[in-house]
Amino acid sequence: MTRTIKLAVIPGDGIGPEVIEQANRVLDAVLAGGDAVLERTEFALGAERYLATGDTLPADEQAEIAAHDAILFGAVGGVPGDPRLAGANIERGLLLKLRFDFEHYANVRPCTLFPGVESTLKHPGEVDFVVVREGTEGPYAGNGGRLRPGTPNEVATEVSVNTAVGIERVVRYAFETARKRPRKKLTWVHKTNVLVHAGATWQRIVQAVAAEYPDIAVDYMHVDAATIFMVQDPARFDVLVTDNLFGDILTDLAGAIGGGIGLAASGNINPDGAFPSMFEPVHGSAPDIAGQQKADPTAAILSAAIMLDHLGLASESERVREAVRADLVSRGDARRGTAEIGDAVIAQLPP
Amino acid sequence: MTRTIKLAVIPGDGIGPEVIEQANRVLDAVLAGGDAVLERTEFALGAERYLATGDTLPADEQAEIAAHDAILFGAVGGVPGDPRLAGANIERGLLLKLRFDFEHYANVRPCTLFPGVESTLKHPGEVDFVVVREGTEGPYAGNGGRLRPGTPNEVATEVSVNTAVGIERVVRYAFETARKRPRKKLTWVHKTNVLVHAGATWQRIVQAVAAEYPDIAVDYMHVDAATIFMVQDPARFDVLVTDNLFGDILTDLAGAIGGGIGLAASGNINPDGAFPSMFEPVHGSAPDIAGQQKADPTAAILSAAIMLDHLGLASESERVREAVRADLVSRGDARRGTAEIGDAVIAQLPP
Numbered sequence: 157m158t159r160t161i162k163l164a165v166i167p168g169d170g171i172g173p174e175v176i177e178q179a180n181r182v183l184d185a186v187l188a189g190g191d192a193v194l195e196r197t198e199f200a201l202g203a204e205r206y207l208a209t210g211d212t213l214p215a216d217e218q219a220e221i222a223a224h225d226a227i228l229f230g231a232v233g234g235v236p237g238d239p240r241l242a243g244a245n246i247e248r249g250l251l252l253k254l255r256f257d258f259e260h261y262a263n264v265r266p267c268t269l270f271p272g273v274e275s276t277l278k279h280p281g282e283v284d285f286v287v288v289r290e291g292t293e294g295p296y297a298g299n300g301g302r303l304r305p306g307t308p309n310e311v312a313t314e315v316s317v318n319t320a321v322g323i324e325r326v327v328r329y330a331f332e333t334a335r336k337r338p339r340k341k342l343t344w345v346h347k348t349n350v351l352v353h354a355g356a357t358w359q360r361i362v363q364a365v366a367a368e369y370p371d372i373a374v375d376y377m378h379v380d381a382a383t384i385f386m387v388q389d390p391a392r393f394d395v396l397v398t399d400n401l402f403g404d405i406l407t408d409l410a411g412a413i414g415g416g417i418g419l420a421a422s423g424n425i426n427p428d429g430a431f432p433s434m435f436e437p438v439h440g441s442a443p444d445i446a447g448q449q450k451a452d453p454t455a456a457i458l459s460a461a462i463m464l465d466h467l468g469l470a471s472e473s474e475r476v477r478e479a480v481r482a483d484l485v486s487r488g489d490a491r492r493g494t495a496e497i498g499d500a501v502i503a504q505l506p507p
Numbered sequence: 508m509t510r511t512i513k514l515a516v517i518p519g520d521g522i523g524p525e526v527i528e529q530a531n532r533v534l535d536a537v538l539a540g541g542d543a544v545l546e547r548t549e550f551a552l553g554a555e556r557y558l559a560t561g562d563t564l565p566a567d568e569q570a571e572i573a574a575h576d577a578i579l580f581g582a583v584g585g586v587p588g589d590p591r592l593a594g595a596n597i598e599r600g601l602l603l604k605l606r607f608d609f610e611h612y613a614n615v616r617p618c619t620l621f622p623g624v625e626s627t628l629k630h631p632g633e634v635d636f637v638v639v640r641e642g643t644e645g646p647y648a649g650n651g652g653r654l655r656p657g658t659p660n661e662v663a664t665e666v667s668v669n670t671a672v673g674i675e676r677v678v679r680y681a682f683e684t685a686r687k688r689p690r691k692k693l694t695w696v697h698k699t700n701v702l703v704h705a706g707a708t709w710q711r712i713v714q715a716v717a718a719e720y721p722d723i724a725v726d727y728m729h730v731d732a733a734t735i736f737m738v739q740d741p742a743r744f745d746v747l748v749t750d751n752l753f754g755d756i757l758t759d760l761a762g763a764i765g766g767g768i769g770l771a772a773s774g775n776i777n778p779d780g781a782f783p784s785m786f787e788p789v790h791g792s793a794p795d796i797a798g799q800q801k802a803d804p805t806a807a808i809l810s811a812a813i814m815l816d817h818l819g820l821a822s823e824s825e826r827v828r829e830a831v832r833a834d835l836v837s838r839g840d841a842r843r844g845t846a847e848i849g850d851a852v853i854a855q856l857p858p
């Protein structure tokens with residue numbers, strides 16, 4: 157009996173299509189001969205589409221995407237400073253809209269320093285942690301505005317909105333994540349000494365949920381201190397949970413110390429399953445190197461592996477990860493093209 | 508003719524008093540025999556004072572401090588989790604209150620990797636940049652609150668307040684800073700694609716001020732990307748300008764890659780001179796090692812050097828910096844106590 161998985165593919169802009177192409181090839185290779193079959197629909201969304209038609213995310217397309225089992229997402233963003241994009245905000249209108257509307261409240265971003273990968277740190281130690289970033293509220297809410305714009309008396313506000321419901325569900329997800337890992341540690345990160353309102357709510361909820369997880373060791377770190385530990389002793393981390401903005405910052409930093417942003421994968425998870433979850437490399441669209449086969453598709457491939465896991469295809473996911481691991485060990489300094497890396501990962505897939 | 512400089516000293520908590528003691532010894536040594544004389548008043552403020560009297564920053568003491576020429580600040584913060592401090596917020600009530608009330612809008616935090624100092628990075632290159640962090644508004648405004656606290660329907664908001672006046676003055680200060688440096692580069696950091704309101708105001712003002720500084724090369728970076736560059740190629744930075752919260756995060760990270768937070772100095776500058784500026788190490792009170800002569804006073808000593816500069820004592824400032832540089836080169840791996848490092852820096856002071 158075959159199982160059909162409906163996959164929405166949004167390659168997006170810049171290097172997005174190139175890296176997603178390789179992720180799709182790896183998916184086809186690992187699923188070949190198995191019971192699961194991917195039925196793909198591609199959605200041409202992003203800056204290019206916006207420039208061509210003025211659309212960011214039409215409602216009917218969003219509804220179509222919602223009817224899929226999962227979303228594979230490349231990257232969005234046109235050339236920085238492109239005047240034709242000045243009024244647009246593809247990030248808010250497409251990527252964040254999908255995260256918000258599809259309740260991707262657990263933005264899961266693992267950071268592993270694979271054997272054979274050079275870290276930017278002198279003594280990285282054994283880096284293997286996962287950041288669970290809140291994905292649907294906080295400073296990303298978009299609330300706020302500008303009073304007297306363009307005048308000397310302009311005031312701009314940004315309102316971070318944090319709900320008990322929103323915090324509790326992501327904190328709970330993080331505790332569950334920690335429980336599945338051998339070290340059973342959870343570090344929550346905020347800036348409670350300055351952001352006292354949101355900080356108090358986060359603290360109250362972390363403490364309440366922690367009481368249900370006596371097997372998990374919990375500690376707290378201010379976000380500024382967390383950046384220090386991340387470059388001085390990243391091996392200390394197991395699972396981190398934090399708000400949308402701190403998570404954005406910390407996961408780029410984590411990507412950099414974990415062998416580069418070209419390896420950083422993520423899942424935007426809706427754990428309830430009411431909406432399709434979305435899997436995307438952490439990196440951006442990098443228009444400067446787009447179309448040149450220079451981008452590393454590994455982050456996209458590892459994002460596809462997270463997707464396989466999410467879809468219940470654990471052994472397929474593990475095979476992809478093993479292939480990536482094997483490729484990274486033997487990679488050395490050779491500069492390879494995007495498709496070449498895809499080829500190499502496919503060649504390394506265990507049977 | 509002697510010049511009397513009225514210095515308010517707030518040693519604060521934890522390791523604050525120890526490191527400030529050494530900074531004061533170095534100040535005495537470098538000023539000895541010169542025209543400038545320090546007249547010090549010490550203010551016992553911080554968690555200890557709060558626990559003893561319930562005071563955080565009484566109005567009359569604040570007025571007294573305001574009548575000084577400069578402030579030397581150690582660190583604030585009691586033992587984390589101390590239940591007696593649960594209701595207090597010494598950081599907001601003392602440190603941030605001074606920064607806000609005294610209009611310390613340019614929070615200047617240099618990051619230099621001194622010769623002889625090991626970086627946590629494998630290939631740091633020549634690290635020598637300065638972060639100009641906005642110090643009086645943004646997400647630190649403290650606006651916001653909690654609706655239905657303690658209930659499942661709790662909502663907490665944090666309102667980042669950004670004014671054209673507040674942004675323009677710090678941006679201008681950053682351009683002036685860049686103009687005085689050989690590379691003449693300014694990188695402004697924000698998250699304009701997500702924080703669109705504040706981002707738009709920052710962008711408008713940076714562009715307007717940039718037009719007055721055609722000699723300065725300006726670029727923009729999202730804060731998440733900035734953390735990547737900071738660990739992959741920190742040598743690219745010259746002057747950075749950013750908001751209060753991004754500046755907080757980036758300067759701890761900068762401290763870590765620049766040889767450790769034990770070397771990171773700062774000045775909270777009120778360039779208009781209406782209020783005394785305040786000089787403090789970036790590190791915290793580290794209650795776990797307090798009173799054990801384990802803290803490195805170098806950050807406090809370098810903060811005193813920034814103060815000397817600000818007070819127009821440029822050659823004294825340079826002598827302190829040279830002494831620190833000489834001490835760091837010869838420091839090696841030896842573990843020395845707080846006072847020992849003070850002694851060593853004094854011994855290295857050029858005549």
Ligand SMILES: CC(C)[C@H](C(=O)O)[C@@H](O)C(=O)O
Pocket residue numbers: 247248251252404438700701731
């Ligand atoms: C593109 C941008 C809106 C996005 C974010 O800030 O979340 C990106 O930086 C990320 O981390 O996925």
Ligand SMILES: CC(C)[C@H](C(=O)O)[C@@H](O)C(=O)O
Pocket residue numbers: 349350380598599602603755789
């Ligand atoms: C103690 C805290 C309020 C302070 C800040 O966040 O500004 C500190 O982290 C700093 O960087 O000086």
